[in-house]
Amino acid sequence: MSTACIIVIGNEILSGRTRDENLGWLAVELNKIGVRLLEARVIPDVPDAIIKAVNACRKTYDYIFTTGGIGPTHDDITASCIAQAFGVPYVRNREAEAILRKNYGAQNLNEARLKMADMPEGATLIANPVSAAPGFIIGNVYVLAGVPRIMQAMFDQFKTTLKGGEPMLSATISVFLTEGIIAEKLTKIQSDFPDVEIGSYPFIRSGRLGTSLVSRHTAPARLEQVTASISQLIESFGGEIAAD
Amino acid sequence: MSTACIIVIGNEILSGRTRDENLGWLAVELNKIGVRLLEARVIPDVPDAIIKAVNACRKTYDYIFTTGGIGPTHDDITASCIAQAFGVPYVRNREAEAILRKNYGAQNLNEARLKMADMPEGATLIANPVSAAPGFIIGNVYVLAGVPRIMQAMFDQFKTTLKGGEPMLSATISVFLTEGIIAEKLTKIQSDFPDVEIGSYPFIRSGRLGTSLVSRHTAPARLEQVTASISQLIESFGGEIAAD
Numbered sequence: 001m002s003t004a005c006i007i008v009i010g011n012e013i014l015s016g017r018t019r020d021e022n023l024g025w026l027a028v029e030l031n032k033i034g035v036r037l038l039e040a041r042v043i044p045d046v047p048d049a050i051i052k053a054v055n056a057c058r059k060t061y062d063y064i065f066t067t068g069g070i071g072p073t074h075d076d077i078t079a080s081c082i083a084q085a086f087g088v089p090y091v092r093n094r095e096a097e098a099i100l101r102k103n104y105g106a107q108n109l110n111e112a113r114l115k116m117a118d119m120p121e122g123a124t125l126i127a128n129p130v131s132a133a134p135g136f137i138i139g140n141v142y143v144l145a146g147v148p149r150i151m152q153a154m155f156d157q158f159k160t161t162l163k164g165g166e167p168m169l170s171a172t173i174s175v176f177l178t179e180g181i182i183a184e185k186l187t188k189i190q191s192d193f194p195d196v197e198i199g200s201y202p203f204i205r206s207g208r209l210g211t212s213l214v215s216r217h218t219a220p221a222r223l224e225q226v227t228a229s230i231s232q233l234i235e236s237f238g239g240e241i242a243a244d
Numbered sequence: 245m246s247t248a249c250i251i252v253i254g255n256e257i258l259s260g261r262t263r264d265e266n267l268g269w270l271a272v273e274l275n276k277i278g279v280r281l282l283e284a285r286v287i288p289d290v291p292d293a294i295i296k297a298v299n300a301c302r303k304t305y306d307y308i309f310t311t312g313g314i315g316p317t318h319d320d321i322t323a324s325c326i327a328q329a330f331g332v333p334y335v336r337n338r339e340a341e342a343i344l345r346k347n348y349g350a351q352n353l354n355e356a357r358l359k360m361a362d363m364p365e366g367a368t369l370i371a372n373p374v375s376a377a378p379g380f381i382i383g384n385v386y387v388l389a390g391v392p393r394i395m396q397a398m399f400d401q402f403k404t405t406l407k408g409g410e411p412m413l414s415a416t417i418s419v420f421l422t423e424g425i426i427a428e429k430l431t432k433i434q435s436d437f438p439d440v441e442i443g444s445y446p447f448i449r450s451g452r453l454g455t456s457l458v459s460r461h462t463a464p465a466r467l468e469q470v471t472a473s474i475s476q477l478i479e480s481f482g483g484e485i486a487a488d
Contacts, residue, residue, distance in 0.1 A: 016281075042285075071446060074430060202315060
């Protein structure tokens with residue numbers, strides 16, 4: 001199974017001004033196609049931070065997806081930093097330039113917009129059906145826009161080319177029992193099903209404590225088996241089932 | 245000004261099952277007290293990943309805040325991993341044990357719940373006014389619960405002890421002009437105000453493209469100056485102001 005890492009580039013997330021939506025969306029989509037997301041980082045619009053994070057992560061994971069920082073303004077520095085990370089020239093991509101020229105027309109094209117065609121040498125374009133300016137791929141790094149709708153449209157362009165695997169399926173049972181009550185028996189179930197990833201997530205709803213028990217595996221039949229065991233555990237404590 | 249990093253520990257975020265709320269909340273709170281959040285990482289419930297991330301980050305930033313993985317179930321491994329990261333024994337904290345004994349009473353206390361008193365040797369407790377089981381501090385690492393309400397209550401226990409600074413203030417002007425139109429003049433404003441961090445964030449609302457221009461500085465007077473320049477820029481293009 002392929003592994004992936006997301007690098008969210010943007011001061012606006014770290015300052016708390018904007019809540020990131022891209023991580024959650026990409027996590028769901030990667031899971032659907034059987035690519036396992038193993039890390040996400042949020043870093044500022046600072047060259048050294050971008051270069052270091054990209055170089056650390058691209059050696060560790062099969063796929064790296066960056067979001068943000070590829071627009072026309074002074075704070076859009078992702079493409080030039082990726083070129084530095086790969087040690088290749090930062091050049092005007094002729095194919096990207098042609099797309100921008102066609103989209104904006106001679107009248108509306110300016111230097112700032114043309115900057116969106118500047119990329120690491122050797123980059124392959126990712127089409128942007130929303131607002132034209134493309135993302136790009138270099139090595140195992142996929143450089144995407146930060147605006148969720150554009151990022152999502154870009155991801156759809158290449159997702160069928162990613163080497164995925166069987167999607168990880170999950171079965172969730174939520175119950176108004178606290179973790180401390182069920183922990184010991186749950187540990188027993190986890191050791192009975194070592195191939196299933198069982199997660200226990202406490203919650204508070206309307207002042208009531210409860211736990212969501214999430215089992216993850218690629219085989220539906222295996223999930224049914226573990227779910228049956230968890231259901232028995234819950235019944236043994238007379239737990240009240242909660243909505244997921 | 246102090247710097248900070250957040251480490252969100254949890255498979256449930258990376259699988260897309262749960263959308264993280266803690267990063268956004270902590271980003272806002274840290275900003276309020278003038279602690280600068282420079283990185284966030286989301287990592288899985290895997291010992292090696294936790295140990296490596298904690299050790300990499302605690303050397304780089306003044307404060308590290310971890311969220312998640314300190315409950316009583318088999319997948320709660322944060323405390324033992326932090327002990328390994330610091331190279332200290334993982335021991336039962338007597339003060340934490342006393343809190344748990346008092347909270348649960350002899351009848352409801354079990355081994356799983358007592359596990360929540362196991363911590364790195366030398367840890368200082370962080371009170372948990374919501375559900376008793378404490379978080380802890382070791383070195384510059386603050387180990388917090390993953391449930392947002394509990395994490396927030398824990399943060400409130402120690403936030404006045406953090407060495408902050410002047411809060412970073414921000415002024416936002418949103419306008420229905422695309423980035424490409426204003427980029428060149430905005431670059432000029434950024435060079436006129438090198439001490440102000442000016443961010444440009446494109447958005448799409450009801451199919452209309454626009455840009456939020458965010459200026460950040462600690463001095464209100466300086467923000468007023470830069471805002472005046474940005475307003476002039478917008479007027480020069482006849483831009484329609486949008487709600488923030």
